[in-house]
Amino acid sequence: MARAREPLNFAQQLDRLEEIVRRLEGQDLDLDEALKLFEEGIERLREARERLTAAEAQVKQVLTDHAGRLKVEDFDG
Amino acid sequence: MGQGLDLFAAVSTEGAWTVTQVTRRARAVVEAGFPPVWVRGEVSGFKAWQSGHWYFALRDRSAQIRCVMFQKDNRRLPAPPGDGMQVFVFARPTVWEEKGEFRLTVVDLLSTEAGGLWQLAFERAKAALAKDGLLDPARRRPLPRYPHRIALVTSPDGAALRDIIAVAARRWPLAELLVVPTRVQGDGAEDEICAALGLVCRLDGLDLAIIGRGGGSREDLWTFNHERVARAVAALPVPVISAVGHETDITLCDLVADVRAPTPSAAAEAATPDRADVLIELDRLGARLARGLAARSGRVAERLDRSFDRLTGTLERRLERHRHQLAGLAGRLDALSPLRILERGYALARDAEGRVLKRVAQFPEGLAFRLRVTDGEVATRVEGS
Numbered sequence: 001m002a003r004a005r006e007p008l009n010f011a012q013q014l015d016r017l018e019e020i021v022r023r024l025e026g027q028d029l030d031l032d033e034a035l036k037l038f039e040e041g042i043e044r045l046r047e048a049r050e051r052l053t054a055a056e057a058q059v060k061q062v063l064t065d066h067a068g069r070l071k072v073e074d075f076d077g
Numbered sequence: 078m079g080q081g082l083d084l085f086a087a088v089s090t091e092g093a094w095t096v097t098q099v100t101r102r103a104r105a106v107v108e109a110g111f112p113p114v115w116v117r118g119e120v121s122g123f124k125a126w127q128s129g130h131w132y133f134a135l136r137d138r139s140a141q142i143r144c145v146m147f148q149k150d151n152r153r154l155p156a157p158p159g160d161g162m163q164v165f166v167f168a169r170p171t172v173w174e175e176k177g178e179f180r181l182t183v184v185d186l187l188s189t190e191a192g193g194l195w196q197l198a199f200e201r202a203k204a205a206l207a208k209d210g211l212l213d214p215a216r217r218r219p220l221p222r223y224p225h226r227i228a229l230v231t232s233p234d235g236a237a238l239r240d241i242i243a244v245a246a247r248r249w250p251l252a253e254l255l256v257v258p259t260r261v262q263g264d265g266a267e268d269e270i271c272a273a274l275g276l277v278c279r280l281d282g283l284d285l286a287i288i289g290r291g292g293g294s295r296e297d298l299w300t301f302n303h304e305r306v307a308r309a310v311a312a313l314p315v316p317v318i319s320a321v322g323h324e325t326d327i328t329l330c331d332l333v334a335d336v337r338a339p340t341p342s343a344a345a346e347a348a349t350p351d352r353a354d355v356l357i358e359l360d361r362l363g364a365r366l367a368r369g370l371a372a373r374s375g376r377v378a379e380r381l382d383r384s385f386d387r388l389t390g391t392l393e394r395r396l397e398r399h400r401h402q403l404a405g406l407a408g409r410l411d412a413l414s415p416l417r418i419l420e421r422g423y424a425l426a427r428d429a430e431g432r433v434l435k436r437v438a439q440f441p442e443g444l445a446f447r448l449r450v451t452d453g454e455v456a457t458r459v460e461g462s
Contacts, residue, residue, distance in 0.1 A: 049359055052251070
């Protein structure tokens with residue numbers, strides 16, 4: 001649980017990317033806005049690719065201590 | 078066991094047995110004369126006591142016998158039998174001394190009806206879940222496309238867990254797999270599972286839960302047919318994949334889950350996207366992004382062209398209008414020219430300085446002036462007046 005929350009998780013990042021593509025494909029957008037969206041899209045695309053190639057799945061174990069508090073530890077099964 | 082009593086002495090009042098003695102003797106005779114036997118009959122007057130013991134009668138057309146099934150024996154059964162049910166009991170015939178009652182101490186009980194007690198219990202629990210709407214297909218939630226935190230509720234040392242971890246980690250490196258260990262079979266397993274599911278409810282940022290077990294006998298599946306377990310699964314705040322049943326045996330846990338998977342590996346596959354597929358999807362989005370921008374700038378250029386055309390068109394039309402106006406003006410100017418008037422026979426008088434002479438007072442005696450007529454000028458002088 002001590003894991004620092006990223007500003008956007010992968011799902012949110014992809015949602016945003018899809019939204020950008022949809023808006024760019026839509027009709028009412030001036031060139032300036034389109035360029036800005038395009039740049040953000042490219043950046044998100046790059047981040048998403050990086051995440052996918054760099055990450056490695058983590059396995060942890062959820063336990064409770066004597067007071068019933070949750071403990072998350074590395075799992076070595 | 079009354080061995081010391083002389084049966085023959087009891088033929089007279091002096092040798093009378095006590096009630097205890099005779100019932101004890103009857104019990105000894107019955108227990109010695111009967112090995113445990115299977116008995117078949119119809120259940121009637123069934124009653125489950127607070128203590129957990131079951132009391133009922135077995136009967137057929139012409140006889141009935143009292144039965145007891147103690148809690149330590151009946152706890153292995155999924156459900157109590159109902160009145161009128163045809164059953165087999167495996168029992169030791171005995172005499173219950175306190176009541177002087179011949180009865181069967183039942184150690185096992187099978188229903189002869191289709192599927193037996195297991196089926197009966199299953200149907201009862203299923204009906205209860207259905208009544209609360211927990212089996213409604215509309216309740217099923219879609220699985221998240223790109224899950225991050227996935228809880229795995231299963232035995233920590235089973236093959237099921239190893240399979241899930243192997244498949245999920247290979248397919249989806251962004252996964253964080255949280256093992257919530259619990260026994261999945263045996264006495265009391267349902268309590269442990271309910272507790273584990275309670276822990277799952279307390280996890281932050283969870284996207285998905287998988288509840289699973291490997292192979293096992295049909296009876297071992299029973300844990301997942303407990304109504305309590307099914308309700309705990311239904312109460313999870315995130316979508317659940319159930320991978321506990323067999324191809325042929327669907328458990329209640331499977332029925333309340335959002336998705337049912339035939340094996341733990343299949344559950345892991347259903348839970349996670351494949352990294353390779355997502356990378357392809359990213360490429361596709363990249364292409365759409367580029368096309369979108371190209372189309373957008375193309376449209377802007379087109380609009381500029383159109384605006385330019387409109388602008389020049391307007392200018393041209395305006396110029397054209399001005400040209401017409403000029404031509405009209407020229408015509409009117411022409412008509413007003415004094416030369417045109419002279420053509421009609423009028424003459425214009427001007428003095429030496431070129432001033433136009435319009436009044437009699439401007440013509441004194443002897444004044445030399447010029448007359449402009451249509452084809453030239455004539456020099457003249459005023460004579461008398």
